[in-house]
Every structure is written in structure tokens, then in C-alpha cells.
Amino acid sequence: MSMIKVEGVSKKYQLGHIVSSKNLTNPFKRGLQRLTGRSMQEEVAEEFWALRNVSFDIQQGEVVGIIGKNGAGKSTLLKILSRITDPSTGRIELNGRVSSLLEVGTGFNPELTGRENIYLNGAILGMSRKEIQSKFDEIVAFAEVEKFLDTPVKRYSSGMYVRLAFAVAAHLEPEILIVDEVLAVGDATFQKKCMGKMQEVGKQGRTVLFVSHNMGTISRLCNRAILLNQGGVVADGPVHHVIKSYLQEGTGTGAWARWDDSATAPGDDVARLLSVRVCSEDGITSERVDIHKPVGIEVEYEVLKSGHVLQPNCHFFNSEGVYAFISIDNKSEHCDLPKELGRYKSTAWIPGNLLAEGTMLVGVALTTFEPQCVHFYEQDVVAFEVVDNASGDSARGDYHGDLPGVVRPQLVWETSVSQGKRP
Amino acid sequence: MNDSATDLRKHRTVIRPRTGWIPVRWHELWHYRGLLWAFTSRDIKVRYKQTLLGFSWAALQPIMSMVVFTVIFGKLAGFDSLTGDVPYQLVVMAGILPWSFFQGALGRAGNSLVANQSIVTKVYFPRLWIPLSSLGSGMVDFLIALFVLFLLMMYYGFYPSVSSLLIPVVMLGIACLSVGIGMIFSAIIVKVRDFGMVLSYITTFWMYLTPVMYPAEVVSEKWRWLLDFNPMYGYINCFRSILLEQPMNWISLFYSVGFSILFLVVGLFYFTRVEKNFADVV
Structure with missing residues (x-):
């Protein structure tokens, strides 16, 4: 069934913008300028459409990546979906409980201990005290902060802080999870752990909406992607297809x-x-x-x-x-x-x-x-x-599977045998 | 499968632009009631963190104000002759306690949205809990100070009577008044920070207009009726009467309760009407 249904959503912001001297619209300031002879400035509101007529439909169990350049409207879309701000036009239907994770450690208080922050953060994210209590040990184990539970988080290393914050959020059990770029933090091992957790969420049949600049993460996590540009949807479909059009768009003419x-x-x-x-x-x-x-x-x-x-x-x-x-x-x-x-x-x-x-x-x-x-x-x-056209003479040889890595040089291999028999 | 589908429909949310007056969503407020405790306990715990005296400050602050006011208004201005057999210290202290609760709660509620802006812009929950939660930490200070006041009363030979049980009722009235005005200010300050300054001047000015550090008798009979229109006067008067067993001024209390209800209702409606914009304007 359809979990998220977005129909013609637009969002308008008023931007302040300074004009001076001749273009003043405020009659009071204009008069004052004429009287004093000094040039004055005023702020003029300008409309800016962060989202224009966005529509899409997301089914249960889909893990969807939202990609686009900075300023394409990704964050605005997430803010509207997580009900932080209202759309200016359009309609959204969400079928299920929604949890959004737009920032790691929302509402963490540096003065409070790890334990206290788990409860505080959990409550802000919409968990009941009982729910937090039942998941408490799991959260602590995931974050690997057992020893520092009663230390104020301002004394935490940034790695510990992020781990704890992610752990609380990861143990929410909503039907719809909205995540913004939180995996960009923490060390490599922890990032891997987070990715695992996210994949698990997707496999449990829950719907995930995920924003990232990291195309690798998007392609590994998501099966579908939506590309935004200047507030509109420009591509929506299988993840590899959309990433490709993003990369081409991002680089203008490509080559x-x-x-x-x-x-x-x-x-x-x-x-x-x-x-x-x-x-x-x-x-x-x-x-x-x-x-x-x-x-x-x-x-x-x-x-x-x-x-x-x-x-x-x-x-x-x-x-x-x-x-x-x-x-x-x-x-x-x-x-x-x-x-x-x-x-x-x-x-x-x-x-x-x-x-x-x-x-x-x-x-x-x-x-x-x-x-x-x-x-x-x-x-x-x-x-x-x-x-690689896989003709057999590249470093890939006759292997056709996944070969990760940034470089793939052809190296000279030497093999000798010191014990045993040659065939 | 049908079960899970109906289950999901139960949590259906429809998001669309909202305009005009919006009803308060009580059921949602109730669903998120855990936030009241979460925010309150955070504020209480953080309050005196990394201080040497900790919660003793809650007792020390009113005592120090009392000493200052007693010297200036009681001795130098000679108001202590107006309080009859009740020591001036007690009259002042019984004024300072409800007033500092009011002033603290109003100030915190008014600035609460700005203080919590990092949460407001990042996660959804009923915003009303933010100003509403600003009452708790002041209440702890009040209770500590009230204990000190009881000790002081006993020192002067006044023993708290059964009517002290009415204190929670007075405090509820003050809470409604402060949070009602606080909600209105918070919704304005979130957009225009100047009103944060305005609020602090208003409360300072308001304190001088309220018989907090002086007895109501200082104001001449001819003008005393004006005090009834000060929403805090009825409560402070009532608080003093309860503790120091003086005659109650029912009319002023009636006015105060009326103002509390009025501000609470206006505050609730105004706040709910504009809350959808908070994340954009903060």
C-alpha cells in the first residue's frame, strides 16, 4: 500500500533583501530620506520557491534516496514530510507513524549525562518512557558507551556523542523513517554499523526516506531514488539510473x-x-x-x-x-x-x-x-x-563479480612454492 | 495483511497548508505528555549544574532580596509601620515568593521557543509543551523558598495554619497567568527578538506596580481599586493572607482568576494559530 503520497507540494519562503536609496517602498522612510537628505536602506521581501509542484508516491517497504545539489529543496521536502513546517500548497498523506532524524542528537543537552540524554532525546523523538526503558540496554550496547553512562555528554568525544545519538534514533520503531545525511559522521566502523541498522530497517518492511550527498551510500541502501533540482522532481526511478542523471546534471556537460x-x-x-x-x-x-x-x-x-x-x-x-x-x-x-x-x-x-x-x-x-x-x-x-568491457585482459580477468576499490592497477604477480609438489 | 493495513490507517496523517484559527489538538498533546517531564527534568537538572551551592541558591536568592527590600523600603522609607504586628520581613518575603515564581515562569516561557530553537527546527512534536514545560523548574525553586519562609515565620512566632493548603490553588492561578502571557510573548519573540527585551522591562516595571516589596497599604485608599486591575495583585494579596492570616480580598482574587483564564485562553489560541511558522521564522 502507499505509505507516502505527495501531491503537488510547493513551499514558498519570504527572503529579506536590502535595497537602498531610490527603490524604497516604505513611504515613511522615503519621506525621511527626503527630509534628511541621507540615503536610507530598507528590507524588501522577495518570494522564493524552495519546492515547486512536487509529487510522488512511495510504497510500503521501499527505501528511497533523495538526491540533488545543495539548494535543490531536499531539506525543505524532509521538513515538510516530518511536519516541522507546513507546505504552501499541495497535500501529503502519510500512512503510519513517522520518525524523522534530520540531525544527530536533536535536543541533547551537554550538561546532562548519557543516561539522562537517552531519555530526553527519546521523548523528543516521540518515544514513551516505557518504550525507552525497554530498549535502554540495547541502545547503550549499540552506542558502546556503557562506561560513560553517568558522565555529562559534554565530556564525550565527538565519536561517542554521535554514536549515542544515532543509537537512540535507530531504536525508534516507526513505519516511516526519514533520515537526513546522518551517516556522514563517526568513524568508518560505526558508519558501517549504522548502514547495517538502516538496511535492517528497510528489510523489516518499513519505509525509509534517505537524503545524502554520498552516492555510494545511496546506491547501496536504496532501490529507488528521486532527483530534485531547483525545487522540482527531475528524475524518479531505479537508483542507478537516477544517480547517473544526477552526476551528469551536476557536471553540466559531463565530459x-x-x-x-x-x-x-x-x-x-x-x-x-x-x-x-x-x-x-x-x-x-x-x-x-x-x-x-x-x-x-x-x-x-x-x-x-x-x-x-x-x-x-x-x-x-x-x-x-x-x-x-x-x-x-x-x-x-x-x-x-x-x-x-x-x-x-x-x-x-x-x-x-x-x-x-x-x-x-x-x-x-x-x-x-x-x-x-x-x-x-x-x-x-x-x-x-x-x-571495463570484460574482454579478459584487464585487471578484472575473467571475474565478473563486484570489485570494490578506487584504483584497479594491473600488478605483476609472482608465485613460488617452497613446500609441496608441483602439479 | 488486512490487520496491518488498518493499523497503518489508524496513524494516517494528512499534511496540507493550514490557515486561520486552528483548534488545539488535545489528544496529540496527551500522546506526547512524556515531553513535560523530559523538558522539566532537564531544566531542573541543568539549572544549578556546576555551581558550588546548587539548590541552596533557590533559598539564598529570596533571602537576599528580602534583606535588601527590608532595609530600603522597611527602614529607610519607613513602610514597616504600615504592616501592624506582622514583621516587615515576612510581608516582603511572602510577596517575593509568588512574584519570583511568576517572573521566572513568564521570562522562561517567553524565551522558551528561542531557547529550544535547535529542537523546533529539527523535529516535530506539539510545540505547546515548550512554554508549558517552563513552569516546572521555577516550581522547585518556589518550594525550596517556601520551606525557608516557613522557618522564618516560625522564628517570628507565626505558625502555618490549615489555610496553607490553599497555596497550590494560588500557584495554579499564577501558573496559568504566567504561561498564558508567556505563550503570547514566545510566539512573538520567536520572530522579533526585540520583544525579549520588552518583556524583561515589562516585568521589572510590573513588579514596582505590584505590592511585592511594599504592603498594599502604601497605596492610598482613593487609588487602591486600581490595583484590582493588576492580575498579580489578587494572588500576592491572597498568598499573604493565607500565610499571615490576614483578611482576604476576595474581589481582587476574583479579578486575578479572570485575568488568568483570559490570558490562558488567548495564549493557547494565538500560539496554536501561529505555531506552524515557528520553524521558518525562528
């Missing part, structure tokens, strides 16, 4: 980004970025790259002020947000000499058989190292996908 107007291009008075391109050996712009073949990141920039040593550098992230590596141009000819005015084009070549399959997001920067100054740094400016 090629360029700025036609140098005034708005990233950069400062020393240098400006003109374009970034992912290309193959023969110079063709390509979004998909064969895992065997080298791939080039071509950065074109214009120097507006001579006399600076400028070194382009590229930053590589996989779709899970893992910082794979950085490469700085410190090997090419004259790279350490001050640059004259003009347009420059630098290409970084990543050898074949280095990256793992999957999407790579590239950030591009131009840096002067002595004294250190970053002229521009554009994150996620281009993206490309490394593809």
Missing part, C-alpha cells in the same frame, strides 16, 4: 565544461579558467573511457597578469565521494617559471589500467605555491565513466 564569458568564469585577476575537457588519446572528448586506455584531463586557462608561477592541478573523486588522488603539474617544461600573458592548455594523462570501473568526478585548480595562492578551484567540474 566538457567551458566558460564563454571570462568575467563570470572561475578565477581571479591573475588567471581565469576557460574550459576543462575529458579526452581520449586521439583528442576526442569522451564521457566513457575504456579501462585499458589512458585518459586526459585538459585544462585551458588564460593568464591576465604575468609574473606568477602557475601550476594546474586535478583532484579526483569517485562516486562515493572518496578522494582518490591529486595530480599537480610539476613535471612539464617551464612549469616552475613565471607565466607570460596568454592562453594556456595543460593536459594531465592518467594511464590506462589505473582507475577502477565507475564514475570519476574531477576538480580543477590553478595554484601558485610560493607564496601559496589558489587562483581558482572548481569542484566536480567534469566527470567520466571508466568502463
Whole structure:
């Protein structure tokens, strides 16, 4: 049955916004300005639609990821679904108890002990005292804070704090769970534990709505995703499909980004970025790259002020947000000499058989190292996908299963035998 | 399967834009009643954390105010001649206690939404519990101070009589008044912080207009009827009469109870009407 039914929901905010002198609308201030001859300012309300006509339907047991850039309306949607704020138009039907976890440790008081905070936080999240009591030991064990139960949480390490806060929330038993990016905290082991807990919730037939910037987490947890952009739903469907359109949207043209107007291009008075391109050996712009073949990141920039040593550098992230590596141009000819005015084009070549399959997001920067100054740094400016056609001669060999990792180099293996017989 | 489906329908929630006056959702308030205890115990526990004297402050504060007021108003202004056989100290203390409860509860209720904004913007629960929970911690202070007052009375040879049992009734009236006004202010302060300052000036000013540190007899007969329109006058008067066995002023008490009900109702309706915007405007 349908657990969450969202029909044409929009949300309008009034934004304050300062205007001065001639554009004053307040007659009192206008008069005052005329009298005193001093220019005045006033705040004018401007409408901003954080969500526009959003509709979707979520069935029981679905684990749905909500993705989108910052400001796409994800948080507003969650706030409306968790009833923190009213929609401006539209209608939502929720069939079942809802718990929302928009922040870890909501209502934690630093002065209170771990024990006291479990009860306080539980009550705020809608648990009865009895319910908390019955789950108390489980919560404490999950959070691994037995020894510090009677210590004020202000003396906790940030890891302990987060563990305790997540543990309380994870032991809620709602039919609908709404979670916002809480897994971005804590150490790797605990994150794994949280993920396990979340998967368990999904498997129990409960409905989960999950917002994250981490595409890896989304793709592992969810079977469906909804992509928001500028307050509207732009894609809704199987998770891998939606993530792909998000990555393409997030990077503009995908393999090629360029700025036609140098005034708005990233950069400062020393240098400006003109374009970034992912290309193959023969110079063709390509979004998909064969895992065997080298791939080039071509950065074109214009120097507006001579006399600076400028070194382009590229930053590589996989779709899970893992910082794979950085490469700085410190090997090419004259790279350490001050640059004259003009347009420059630098290409970084990543050898074949280095990256793992999957999407790579590239950030591009131009840096002067002595004294250190970053002229521009554009994150996620281009993206490309490394593809293994599984012909058997890559590092994958004849194995067709899941191969995690950021890199997948072809290594030389040597095997010797010291005891036993050769076949 | 049918069972679980009906079970889920039982918890159906429909969210849509709300406008105009909204009824108070009593059943929901009751469902979340655990919050009253959660917020109250938090405030009580946090109150005197990391102080050396702890709850002794609840006794020390009224004693110190009493000493100051007795010296200034009793001795220097000579008001102590107006209180008859009752020592001025007792009259002042019996005024300070209900007044500081009122002032504390009003101040905390008024600023409660801002103080709890991190919760208000992150999780849903009936917002009414926030101002309502601000009464508890002041009540603990009041009880401690009341104990001190009893000791002081016995020192001066006044023994609490059976009519002391009426104290809870007076306190309930004060609680309704403070939380009623507090709800209105909290809903305004959440948007316009200036009213936090305004509230603190109003309460200070109000204290001087109320016979807290001076006996009502200071005000001349001709103007004393005006005091009836001070919602706190009836309660403080009643409180003193109960403890110090003086004649009751029923008319002023009647007015006070009326004001309490009025402010409580207006507060409830106003708060419920605007609460949907709190998370957006805080």
C-alpha cells in the first residue's frame, strides 16, 4: 500500500533583501530620506520557491534516496514530510507513524549525562518512557558507551556523542523513517554499523526516506531514488539510473565544461579558467573511457597578469565521494617559471589500467605555491565513466563479480612454492 | 495483511497548508505528555549544574532580596509601620515568593521557543509543551523558598495554619497567568527578538506596580481599586493572607482568576494559530 503520497507540494519562503536609496517602498522612510537628505536602506521581501509542484508516491517497504545539489529543496521536502513546517500548497498523506532524524542528537543537552540524554532525546523523538526503558540496554550496547553512562555528554568525544545519538534514533520503531545525511559522521566502523541498522530497517518492511550527498551510500541502501533540482522532481526511478542523471546534471556537460564569458568564469585577476575537457588519446572528448586506455584531463586557462608561477592541478573523486588522488603539474617544461600573458592548455594523462570501473568526478585548480595562492578551484567540474568491457585482459580477468576499490592497477604477480609438489 | 493495513490507517496523517484559527489538538498533546517531564527534568537538572551551592541558591536568592527590600523600603522609607504586628520581613518575603515564581515562569516561557530553537527546527512534536514545560523548574525553586519562609515565620512566632493548603490553588492561578502571557510573548519573540527585551522591562516595571516589596497599604485608599486591575495583585494579596492570616480580598482574587483564564485562553489560541511558522521564522 502507499505509505507516502505527495501531491503537488510547493513551499514558498519570504527572503529579506536590502535595497537602498531610490527603490524604497516604505513611504515613511522615503519621506525621511527626503527630509534628511541621507540615503536610507530598507528590507524588501522577495518570494522564493524552495519546492515547486512536487509529487510522488512511495510504497510500503521501499527505501528511497533523495538526491540533488545543495539548494535543490531536499531539506525543505524532509521538513515538510516530518511536519516541522507546513507546505504552501499541495497535500501529503502519510500512512503510519513517522520518525524523522534530520540531525544527530536533536535536543541533547551537554550538561546532562548519557543516561539522562537517552531519555530526553527519546521523548523528543516521540518515544514513551516505557518504550525507552525497554530498549535502554540495547541502545547503550549499540552506542558502546556503557562506561560513560553517568558522565555529562559534554565530556564525550565527538565519536561517542554521535554514536549515542544515532543509537537512540535507530531504536525508534516507526513505519516511516526519514533520515537526513546522518551517516556522514563517526568513524568508518560505526558508519558501517549504522548502514547495517538502516538496511535492517528497510528489510523489516518499513519505509525509509534517505537524503545524502554520498552516492555510494545511496546506491547501496536504496532501490529507488528521486532527483530534485531547483525545487522540482527531475528524475524518479531505479537508483542507478537516477544517480547517473544526477552526476551528469551536476557536471553540466559531463565530459566538457567551458566558460564563454571570462568575467563570470572561475578565477581571479591573475588567471581565469576557460574550459576543462575529458579526452581520449586521439583528442576526442569522451564521457566513457575504456579501462585499458589512458585518459586526459585538459585544462585551458588564460593568464591576465604575468609574473606568477602557475601550476594546474586535478583532484579526483569517485562516486562515493572518496578522494582518490591529486595530480599537480610539476613535471612539464617551464612549469616552475613565471607565466607570460596568454592562453594556456595543460593536459594531465592518467594511464590506462589505473582507475577502477565507475564514475570519476574531477576538480580543477590553478595554484601558485610560493607564496601559496589558489587562483581558482572548481569542484566536480567534469566527470567520466571508466568502463571495463570484460574482454579478459584487464585487471578484472575473467571475474565478473563486484570489485570494490578506487584504483584497479594491473600488478605483476609472482608465485613460488617452497613446500609441496608441483602439479 | 488486512490487520496491518488498518493499523497503518489508524496513524494516517494528512499534511496540507493550514490557515486561520486552528483548534488545539488535545489528544496529540496527551500522546506526547512524556515531553513535560523530559523538558522539566532537564531544566531542573541543568539549572544549578556546576555551581558550588546548587539548590541552596533557590533559598539564598529570596533571602537576599528580602534583606535588601527590608532595609530600603522597611527602614529607610519607613513602610514597616504600615504592616501592624506582622514583621516587615515576612510581608516582603511572602510577596517575593509568588512574584519570583511568576517572573521566572513568564521570562522562561517567553524565551522558551528561542531557547529550544535547535529542537523546533529539527523535529516535530506539539510545540505547546515548550512554554508549558517552563513552569516546572521555577516550581522547585518556589518550594525550596517556601520551606525557608516557613522557618522564618516560625522564628517570628507565626505558625502555618490549615489555610496553607490553599497555596497550590494560588500557584495554579499564577501558573496559568504566567504561561498564558508567556505563550503570547514566545510566539512573538520567536520572530522579533526585540520583544525579549520588552518583556524583561515589562516585568521589572510590573513588579514596582505590584505590592511585592511594599504592603498594599502604601497605596492610598482613593487609588487602591486600581490595583484590582493588576492580575498579580489578587494572588500576592491572597498568598499573604493565607500565610499571615490576614483578611482576604476576595474581589481582587476574583479579578486575578479572570485575568488568568483570559490570558490562558488567548495564549493557547494565538500560539496554536501561529505555531506552524515557528520553524521558518525562528
